[in-house]
Amino acid sequence: MSYIRFRKHYLHLPYLVLGILEFAVLFGIFSFLTVFLAMLGGHAAPAKTDLVAALLFALILSGGTLAMGGYLAMAKESVSLIFFRTLVAYCFVGGIGLTLLYGVMPQADPGSANLFWAVLLASLLVILIRLVFLRLVDSEQLVRRVVVFGAGPFAASLLDEYQRNMRALGIRIIGCIAEAPGGVVPDEHRIPTPYDFYQFCREHKVSEIVVAQQERRRSEGGWLPVPELMECKLRGIAVTNGVDFYERELRKVKLDMVHPSWIVFSEGFKASRSRDFAKRLVDLALSLALLVVMSPFILLTAVAVFLETGRPILYSQTRVGMLGREFRIYKFRSMRQDAEKDGKARWASANDNRVTRVGAFIRNTRLDELPQIYNVIRGEMSIVGPRPERPEFVSELREKIPFYDTRHYVKPGLMGWAQLKYPYGASVDDARGKLEYDLYYSKNHSLLMDFLIMIQTVEVVLLGKGVR
Known part of the structure; x- marks a missing residue:
């Protein structure tokens, strides 16, 4: 392991x-x-x-x-x-x-x-x-050799993630075993179905079998070799569900592989009053400390916004918070006063011409987010959590993305896991990608994870990652 x-x-x-x-x-x-x-x-x-x-x-x-x-x-x-x-x-x-x-x-x-x-x-x-x-x-002596059971879109997606991210984790996917005719995995990545799964694993030094089937119902041609997989597991070879493999290795939840039963019977997604109380105490202590430390920057940012474009200095929007409750979020204004003069909500785009010069700087350095310390003190937000979205976008996203509302069972935050791992989201597809990380956070969040997110957010601020 x-x-x-x-x-x-x-x-x-x-x-x-x-x-x-x-x-x-x-x-x-x-x-x-x-x-x-x-x-x-x-x-x-x-x-x-x-x-x-x-x-x-x-x-x-x-x-x-x-x-x-x-x-x-x-x-x-x-x-x-x-x-x-x-x-x-x-x-x-x-x-x-x-x-x-x-x-x-x-x-x-x-x-x-x-x-x-x-x-x-x-x-x-x-x-x-x-x-x-x-x-x-990266040496062959230390890498974990993995075989994937499945050759459909799930398995193909896993292979793509492997090429982009998992090789860095010391993993070698040696191939995919098709559970049914067809599939989308290229032939060069396919392995003929072995007569004896355990002997196959021994011969190829496989340490883990990842089950990433697209469809398990026999009526549609899928099959699961339960006795063979049981033997492998009982004789020391790990057998892992595809969604759990994604979660463990990439710290996200593969949305296309999630079923309601996985959420219901999962170890995570547990509410805890003691954890919520501790998180609230940490939020209050950190937000008050941030308010004191950042007060000079807050003042300078307010002056810079006023000198460039006048009033209003602050900008507020309605956002969706925990359990779907709406609240007003506050930011330093980084766009022109007429950015949404027609009243229609728009995603921010790359090189958005509505952003002012001062606005570009405070967005890159996240100084525009400092007024949200007030939202944290009020209890509407936390220091760490999924970023709150506008109601107009939430209505659209919950219709197009399964399980989107699961992110609303955790208090939204100033910084979050998805902000660390995914670029700026400005489309439905981006919202899907971010939700995979938000689901991981919703399932596994703890004070330790919050602490790690806070530390790693330094890189985001210094390098201006994920800003539009």
Whole structure:
């Protein structure tokens, strides 16, 4: 098994091991430099506070890597991009974190020269470790070999996702076994139905069978080799439902494979009063802290909007919240006053000419969303959750997209899982893609997952991802 599930969130073991190894390297480099430089200067051995400083150094730089999406992203990037992302994570994001830390704990500051060498050595060594890691995780000795049972659209979709994303996770799909004549999977990816499933898996070192049938009813030609699959499972080969495989590996729910029974009998989608109470306390604490920290930016943004286009500075819209309740959401106005002068709701488009110059900047930096702190304090929104949509769009989307209303059983948020994983949504197809991530969040959300989303949103803000 190459994953663990912690607090309902799947963690891939190779990347978890990499994170722990990098943390140890960061801690070791800082500790070594502290001891080495102390010996050169003829000083006494470092005190316990130096070990605490090393721990905090490793923690902040590891957090910078997580914030910049430095783990799963690196498997799809070139060496130069890995180098760039590591430097941004350590020198910029980590640098800001360390500056704030040393402002509060000056005794932990090793000095600018020492800090420079620590960050430089850490960056070079971590990049080397990551390059070696990518070679290892992609080697035939360590990859998980998977066979798909099915050759219809579901299986074809899984193969497409595999080519784009799953190879980075150390998975090899060796082929698809058709459960019925026909299908859409190309012949080069098909495997003849084996006479003995277990022996086939042993010969080809298959560790998992993913059942991704398009139709299971015998009347339509589909079949499921239950005795053979039972034998494989009982003899140590994992047998996984296609929708669960998607959820585990890609952290989303494949909408076309979901049935109402899956939602009803799933482990997730559980309401919890204690979790809701804890989430509300965290929302209040973070929103009040954000209000204090961001107050200068709020003031500057208000002045900039007023100087460019005058009043109104704020813009409000009706959005659909938890359990379908409507509320008013607030933003700094980033479009012209006549953006919807005909009263018709429109999706934002790429290079939308309704966006002002100041508006483009505050949308890229997410400063236009700051007034929604007020919505969080009022309890209409949370810090983390699916983004609330306009009623006009909701009416259309719930008719065209199955299970769309499931996202309304979780309080909407300032930031969300879909915003991290999917580009800006401005069509029905985009709404379907985002719903697959919103469903995953609705099923598995926890305070830990909220915390991870908050950290990784730093990359979205810094790089201006998903903005129109």
